Amino acid sequence: MSIIGPLQWRYATKAFDTSKKVSAEKLDIIKQAFNLTATSYGLQPIKLVIVSSKALKQQLVPIGMNQKQIGQASHILVLCIQTNIDKAFVANYFQRVHHIRQTPKTILQPFQDFLIADFESKNQEAVEAWAVKQAYLAMGNLLTVCAVEGIDACPMEGFKPEEADALLDLQSQGLKSVLLLPIGYRADNDMFADFKKVRKPIAESIIEL
Numbered sequence: 698m699s700i701i702g703p704l705q706w707r708y709a710t711k712a713f714d715t716s717k718k719v720s721a722e723k724l725d726i727i728k729q730a731f732n733l734t735a736t737s738y739g740l741q742p743i744k745l746v747i748v749s750s751k752a753l754k755q756q757l758v759p760i761g762m763n764q765k766q767i768g769q770a771s772h773i774l775v776l777c778i779q780t781n782i783d784k785a786f787v788a789n790y791f792q793r794v795h796h797i798r799q800t801p802k803t804i805l806q807p808f809q810d811f812l813i814a815d816f817e818s819k820n821q822e823a824v825e826a827w828a829v830k831q832a833y834l835a836m837g838n839l840l841t842v843c844a845v846e847g848i849d850a851c852p853m854e855g856f857k858p859e860e861a862d863a864l865l866d867l868q869s870q871g872l873k874s875v876l877l878l879p880i881g882y883r884a885d886n887d888m889f890a891d892f893k894k895v896r897k898p899i900a901e902s903i904i905e906l
Contacts, residue, residue: 700845705894707844710851710879712887713769719880723846724772727880730842734835738812740790742782742828743835744872746775746865756864761856761877770851770879775865776835777872778828780821787812825873832875843880853877 719727724747731745748754749772761767779786791809795802816824836852843850854876861867861874883890896902 700841703844703847704841707840707850708889708892708894710766710849710881710883710887711889712884713766713771713849713879713881714884715769717771717882719771719848719882723848726846727774727839727842727848730838731835734831734838736831736834737827738790740782740787740812741831742779742786743832744777744779744870745835746777746867746872746874748773748775748865753864757856757861757877760860760864761853764851764853764855766851766879767853767877769881769884771881772879774839774878774880775861775874776832776876776878777867777874778825778832779871780825780873781871782816782824782828784813784817787816829875836876836878839878848880849883850878850880853879 728745728747732741734741734743736742748757754770754773755768757773758764758768767773787809791802791805794800794805819827840850840852856874856877858874861877862872865874867874
């Protein structure tokens with residue numbers, strides 16, 4: 698199947714059918730896709746929080762600027778960054794590389810030392826800004842995967858992260874919320890589903906050298 702068809706089909710869903718839920722099997726695909734997302738150095742400084750609780754979804758609505766999709770969606774995917782990106786975090790990644798690939802530690806050590814020094818040279822704000830970029834990579838990947846799987850979604854930057862963090866108790870887990878992604882299935886009365894896509898012509902968006 699060509700991926701272009703699903704990408705043409707997808708849109709930022711404005712109304713979800715509250716009677717339709719994303720299955721456990723589809724959610725598992727989303728979880729795996731998130732975990733397989735490319736990240737800088739492969740460090741994965743991001744986590745995905747999946748909200749299915751109706752009560753929590755309703756509490757997230759005012760936090761999300763009263764966007765009704767948050768309360769209607771089957772699930773809310775909350776893309777978060779980890780705030781404890783330190784020497785131990787980096788060392789844990791290289792331990793995982795050693796365990797999975799059996800790469801000798803003598804080969805890994807120079808790169809490990811480089812990354813530790815690089816992150817230690819940055820302040821917390823810079824490290825978190827780097828991590829936020831990885832969350833956006835994951836969002837793009839999840840939007841494509843949802844389209845391929847026939848799942849509707851609406852990416853959201855417009856919400857109050859500090860209030861979401863407090864509601865979901867993210868700070869105690871060393872996390873900060875960055876993006877929201879309500880997912881589910883479009884409502885029959887969502888007129889935006891039939892709107893033609895508005896995109897630049899390929900010739901205006903692509904430069905070939």
